[in-house]
Amino acid sequence: MEQNETSDPRIAKFWQNYTTLLKRFRIPPKSIPWYRRHVEGFLADHPNVRLRSHSAENVVRWLERIGRDTNIDAWQYRQKVDALRILFGHFLRQPWCSDFDWDRWLNGARALESDHATIARTYEMIEKSVEDPKNHLARTFPDLYRRFLVAIRLPDYSINTEKSYLDWINRYLRFHNNRHPCDCNEPEVASFLEHLTLQRKVANATQSLALNAIVFFYAHVLERPLGKIGPFSRAKKPKRIPTVLSIKEVNSLLIQTKGLNQLILHLMYGTGMRVMECVRLRVLDLDFEYRTIVVRAGKGKKDRTLPMPDVLIAPLQAQIERVKEQHDNDLAGGFGSVFLPDALSRKYPNADKELRWQYLIPASRIAQDPRTGVVRRHHLHQSAVQKMVKRAAEATGIHKRVTSHTLRHSFATHLLEAGSDIRTVQELLGHTDVSTTMIYTHVIGRGGQGARSPLDRLLVESP
Known part of the structure; x- marks a missing residue:
């Protein structure tokens, strides 16, 4: 032109x-x-x-x-x-x-970072970690960093725990001007924890996480378990009630989306999956004969089976057809591989190009694996889902704080309202302890808050 x-x-x-x-x-x-x-x-x-x-x-x-x-x-x-x-x-x-579906192409383009939970443990490159300006432990004490990786991976801690612990250890080192950890004892730990409460105003759970990371570091990496830390200001532990949407609000949220975005929200609300569990689904995780969806390596590395909503059978089958067409085009272009967890890529050398291992919700573009350099099509980045939920909530005019996890809270609450057993809901959510699931009984007023307001009775009984 x-x-x-x-x-x-x-x-x-x-x-x-x-x-x-x-x-x-x-x-x-x-x-x-x-x-x-x-x-x-x-x-x-x-x-x-x-x-x-x-x-x-x-x-x-x-x-x-x-x-x-x-x-x-x-x-x-x-x-x-x-x-x-x-x-x-x-x-x-x-x-x-x-x-x-413009949103699919716009929001599905983000590639996974090198420390993303899906691929972070494919390879551990000490040299690259040393180059990371944020990783003070690796830069200043590389031997301790290697020992930290061994200590946290042998008992098979989750990758998110590893990242959180490393982040707090780095903050602790920076707080004490990168002094050698062996030169810091219980008083230095107490001063750091008090700084978090008084200066940083962190929540109780955040301070507890920092303490757990430091205790782990001293006990399993330095092999010098801490003694009594002594008194320090502790952050107060608030009691939070999860945000739950009504059936009407959920419906108004869902109709704000279309295409793949709508399928994702239907899956998350219809099964109670977490956002990472949803985007990591693979074609082989769907069993249309038994009407089940398998969540693999969820929180705590636990697998669980979820019932497949009947209304999603046709949309899921159509999505698999789209994935198959896209995968065939990738193969024709000389690509088509996908990340395989653990050692499956070595055990099954050709499995990474099989359709059944492809992600159900793939990214809209292929990208280079930041760890290996291999060009692959990863799953949709979870941030795209989180932003999409936020935009949909704003469009509906819902004034509640709506996140992707709100759909999970709503799933559990609506099951209980429909008469489902608390143990069934616990199993579907993948909770280890039923006390975690019990929070939803308070949301629907079945716990200690099930009383009727005397104001309602006064207005009804007054002449």
Whole structure:
């Protein structure tokens, strides 16, 4: 288009109007030329197709193709998607755009970080950890860092616990100006914990986590168990009641989404899965014969089986077909591998390219594995789901604090309201202790708060 722009005033007018629309959408001025280049790139790849003749299939095929280009960063990919969204959805107002799942392509582009819980333990590269400016333990005391990894991984602590413990150990070291931990004793630990309460105003659970990390470090890494730490200011432990949505509120939340986003919310509310459990589902975890969904290595590394909602059978089967089509295209392009946990990739060398191991909710683009350098299609980043839930809640006008975990709370509460046994709900949620599940009885007024207000009785009985 650039070559004929000066000779054809219609083309000049087209770009002028498109630029004006970009400004209305508050696209930064420095990004506007790039939006134009993205549209020009799309048009150049379809030289024989008129602009208004493009279909959703053309856009999908183009986004899938450029999504396999490892030279394109996630932000660049999102920019390309946004350029087409504004062009076809708001400038040309194509009818098919109202049903096009733009969110899937926009939000599914983020790659997993090197310390993401899914892939963090694939390989442990001490050299890269030493280069990390935030990892004071690895930079200052690399031998202690190696001992820490051995100490926390032999008993098979979760990756999230490992990351939390390491973070608090690094904070403890920074607080004492990177002194050698052996030179710090109980008084130094007490001063750090008191600093968290008085200066940082942390919650009780946060202070307890910091204490557990330091106690573990001294006992299992330094092999110098701490004695009596002595008195220090402890953060107060509040009693929190989970936020629960009513049936009507859940329904209004769900109708704000469509496509893959709606399927994700249906899964989370319909089964009570945590957000990471949902995005990590693989094709083999769905059993349509027994109508079950298997959650593997959930919190505490526990597997559990959940009933598959009947209304999701057809949408889940359709999603598998979409995954299969995408996977076939990836294989044809020389890709198609997926991350396998533990040592499965060595035990089954070709399993990473089998359909059954593919993620049910894949990212919209392939990306380089930050640990191994292998180009793979990972699962959708959990932050995309969290942001999507927040946007949907804002659109409904719900004033409660709604997060992705609110759907899990609502699932448990609505089961109890429908008469389900507390032990059944405990098993479905994967709680180790039933006391954790009992919190939902207070939400529905079956616990000590089940009394009726005397004001209601007064107004009813008054003449």
